[in-house]
Amino acid sequence: MSTDGPLPTESVWEYPRPPRVELDGRRLVVIHRGVTLADSRACRRVLETSHPPVFYVPRNDVRTVLLSRSEATTFCEWKGLATYWTLTVNECTVPYAAWSYEAPSPEYETIAGHLAFYAERVDLCTVDGERVRAQPGDFYGGWITAEILGPFKGGSGTTGW
Incomplete structure (x- = not known):
């Protein structure tokens, strides 16, 4: 059997509930319209049963001048109140x-003020150079890489808007 990269080593069904936060020193990059929005080796990774990891980037590693706070909020039973951000870059506006x-x-105070990006709403997100795939659905924001094994929560009908 041939593979295109590493075999999965983490099953999302073995992640904890409630979620766990851990440091991740791999290089994360987020790009949209040719502009690097985030570039960091100091992210926090949140692992939760049935979800691909969500990466939270320290604000110091994000071009926050390109983001404006939205009025939208949601509530997570574990982490609390989430704030959403609109991206404006090269005359392109991307809500949420x-x-x-x-x-x-x-x-979860170690993720306070860190920013997480929806992979499907920007042009490119990478983890150590590997292009990530977005978690299915338009609400959950997990990043799927080669080492992550599903199936994943999300998909049709999983919207929070």
């Missing part, structure tokens, strides 16, 4: 391109 937890629940 990113989200953050400005004042998360105490167990």
Whole structure:
């Protein structure tokens, strides 16, 4: 059997509930319309049962001048109130391109102010040079890489808007 990359090593069904936050030193890059929005080796990765990992990028590693706070919010039973961000780059506006937890629940305070990007709403997201695939659906924001094994929560009918 031939493969195009590493075999999956993490099943999302073995991730914990409630979710766990861990440091991730791999290089994450987010690009839209030829502009690098984020470039970091100091991200936090949130692992939750049935979801691909969500990567939260420290604000210092994000071109925040390209983001404006949206009025939209959602509530996560674990992390608390999420804030959404609109991206404007090269005369292109992308509503809800990113989200953050400005004042998360105490167990998740290490992601406070970090930004997570929806892979399907920008042109390119990579983890150590590997292009990620977006978690199915238009609400969940997990990033699927070669080492992640599903099936994944999401898909048709999973919208939060």
